[in-house]
Amino acid sequence: MEILIALPKGRMADSAITLFEKAGIAENILKDISRKLVVNDHKNLMKFMLVKPMDVPTYVEHGAADLGICGKDILLEQKKDCYEVLDLKFGFCKMVVAGPKEAKDSFLTNKRVATKFPNIAEEFFRQKGENVEIIKLNGSVELAPIVGLSEVIVDIVETGNTLRENGLIVIEEIFSSSARLIVNKASLKTKSQRIKEIIIKLKEVVETFKEVKND
Ligand SMILES: Nc1ncnc2c1ncn2[C@@H]1O[C@H](COP(=O)(O)OP(=O)(O)OP(=O)(O)O)[C@@H](O)[C@H]1O
Numbered sequence: 001m002e003i004l005i006a007l008p009k010g011r012m013a014d015s016a017i018t019l020f021e022k023a024g025i026a027e028n029i030l031k032d033i034s035r036k037l038v039v040n041d042h043k044n045l046m047k048f049m050l051v052k053p054m055d056v057p058t059y060v061e062h063g064a065a066d067l068g069i070c071g072k073d074i075l076l077e078q079k080k081d082c083y084e085v086l087d088l089k090f091g092f093c094k095m096v097v098a099g100p101k102e103a104k105d106s107f108l109t110n111k112r113v114a115t116k117f118p119n120i121a122e123e124f125f126r127q128k129g130e131n132v133e134i135i136k137l138n139g140s141v142e143l144a145p146i147v148g149l150s151e152v153i154v155d156i157v158e159t160g161n162t163l164r165e166n167g168l169i170v171i172e173e174i175f176s177s178s179a180r181l182i183v184n185k186a187s188l189k190t191k192s193q194r195i196k197e198i199i200i201k202l203k204e205v206v207e208t209f210k211e212v213k214n215d
């Protein structure tokens with residue numbers, strides 16, 4: 001029975017592919033995936049597809065993929081109906097509120113918040129009882145406070161370089177994120193044995209090589 005796996009394009013791709021190869025449950029994905037969006041590993045009865053990170057939970061929820069890898073940030077933003085089964089210990093970053101240093105001690109009620117993560121931002125400020133206007137962007141979020149589109153942002157920080165280079169600071173941390181393995185709910189029943197084997201093998205690699213490189 002073939003297992004379909006949705007891997008994230010972009011910065012997590014190499015670590016995700018390396019993880020499967022190290023686990024010995026897939027071969028030559030890296031070689032082939034640079035050319036194609038779908039790679040068949042006939043020997044191991046697996047099919048890998050490369051999709052935008054934000055689309056991974058959609059493929060898994062609908063069963064177009066049995067398994068997927070994406071950041072915890074995306075899972076918290078989308079709250080799709082699938083199981084999160086393993087912390088893969090790469091893709092570490094933090095979700096933060098950031099802005100110019102003047103924004104640090106000011107009350108954010110009635111302020112504007114630019115973000116790629118509107119649901120996370122909305123919930124965070126609602127729980128704090130601060131009424132803000134969320135402005136959804138698709139990238140380069142650090143630009144928003146610089147040009148007056150918003151007072152603050154909710155975005156991902158890893159090294160802090162992007163914030164620093166744009167004169168912004170972290171105002172508050174919301175949560176820490178890393179890559180997660182997710183599973184389609186029906187697949188876990190219908191392909192139970194193979195999926196459990198894959199989870200166990202990946203877990204072994206994660207525990208042995210806590211530092212799967214992420215660049
Ligand atoms: N600077 C970062 N450092 C580490 N991990 C990051 C960083 N930015 C994002 N991530 C993690 O990697 C995941 C995928 O990020 P990536 O930038 O490849 O995709 P994306 O944000 O959808 O990019 P794009 O829209 O440019 O394709 C994020 O969901 C997050 O978990």
Ligand SMILES: O=P(O)(O)OC[C@H]1O[C@H](OP(=O)(O)OP(=O)(O)O)[C@H](O)[C@@H]1O
Pocket residue numbers: 138139140141142155156157158159160161162163
């Ligand atoms: O703390 P750092 O190491 O500087 O990383 C943080 C930056 O990385 C991500 O952006 P990405 O590169 O995905 O580009 P984007 O603006 O298109 O989202 C994130 O949105 C920050 O802008």
